[in-house]
Amino acid sequence: MRYTQNDSTERWNCNADAWHRNFGGEDPNRRDLLDPIIFETLGDIGGKRILDAGCGDGYLSRKLAKRGAVVTAVECSHRMLALALAEEQPDPLSVTYHNGDIASLPFLADRSFDAVVTNNVIQDAADFEGAFREFSRLLQPGGIYLHIVNHPCFSTPVFGWVKDGEGKKLYRKVDRYFERGPFLVPWSPKSGMEPTIAFHRTLGDTVNSLISCGFRLLQLVEPEPPESWSILYPERLDGARIPDFLVLVCKKEKTYV
Numbered sequence: 671m672r673y674t675q676n677d678s679t680e681r682w683n684c685n686a687d688a689w690h691r692n693f694g695g696e697d698p699n700r701r702d703l704l705d706p707i708i709f710e711t712l713g714d715i716g717g718k719r720i721l722d723a724g725c726g727d728g729y730l731s732r733k734l735a736k737r738g739a740v741v742t743a744v745e746c747s748h749r750m751l752a753l754a755l756a757e758e759q760p761d762p763l764s765v766t767y768h769n770g771d772i773a774s775l776p777f778l779a780d781r782s783f784d785a786v787v788t789n790n791v792i793q794d795a796a797d798f799e800g801a802f803r804e805f806s807r808l809l810q811p812g813g814i815y816l817h818i819v820n821h822p823c824f825s826t827p828v829f830g831w832v833k834d835g836e837g838k839k840l841y842r843k844v845d846r847y848f849e850r851g852p853f854l855v856p857w858s859p860k861s862g863m864e865p866t867i868a869f870h871r872t873l874g875d876t877v878n879s880l881i882s883c884g885f886r887l888l889q890l891v892e893p894e895p896p897e898s899w900s901i902l903y904p905e906r907l908d909g910a911r912i913p914d915f916l917v918l919v920c921k922k923e924k925t926y927v
């Protein structure tokens with residue numbers, strides 16, 4: 671089956687409440703791996719105009735706003751957006767939310783942002799090149815695009831842990847790396863989430879598209895588990911032998927034309 675952006679969005683509508691329950695608060699991957707990189711990279715964000723593209727339930731938008739950023743957030747799933755709005759009601763932070771596809775943002779003005787973040791979004795978006803073109807248009811020269819994604823080298827159309835008879839992880843299986851396009855991503859049964867749809871592209875596809883959209887790659891990070899996990903979450907360390915995430919810090923040098 672050839673899945674589309676609409677199929678991906680529909681899956682996120684169905685999964686929104688389970689996502690919010692599992693990852694809307696203190697998730698260790700967020701708290702220990704990704705949030706520190708986001709805030710270190712963006713530095714002092716007081717007064718900075720930041721676009722949280724694919725904001726989900728607004729987890730990152732709220733954190734950015736609490737640190738003084740002027741946050742605009744875009745999300746294609748209406749259910750995710752409803753959760754974001756509900757979270758803000760008791761504690762208004764002036765985040766501006768839009769329902770839309772990050773590959774087409776005509777309601778946002780050219781050069782109107784200092785930074786754009788996609789926090790685990792692009793793998794779920796059908797038109798990654800369209801999104802990069804929009805981010806290039808929306809950023810002021812020198813602005814930062816922070817691209818955080820499921821690592822494309824280890825999350826491919828065929829992937830998963832090969833286990834022994836007792837369930838011990840032996841090694842990570844990765845196949846069909848060059849098979850671009852949509853595939854189903856299973857989630858752990860205890861999350862209560864139905865499979866989502868990811869759109870695979872290679873690391874080269876992503877980096878070359880960023881370059882052709884006018885970005886310069888400043889840094890590539892593969893977040894490693896902190897020491898504290900050996901005491902706090904020893905069960906996570908086994909799975910953390912392979913990076914789940916890839917972070918690309920990009921600077922806009924010229925606008926895509």
Ligand SMILES: C[S@@+](CC[C@H](N)C(=O)[O-])C[C@H]1O[C@@H](n2cnc3c(N)ncnc32)[C@H](O)[C@@H]1O
Binds near residue numbers: 727747773788
């Ligand atoms: C894994 S969730 C991450 C949500 C959020 N960034 C976070 O950190 O909690 C991916 C989100 O990207 C959204 N998304 C996927 N494709 C999109 C698109 N083309 N435009 C806008 N949002 C999109 C999904 O609806 C979903 O809410």
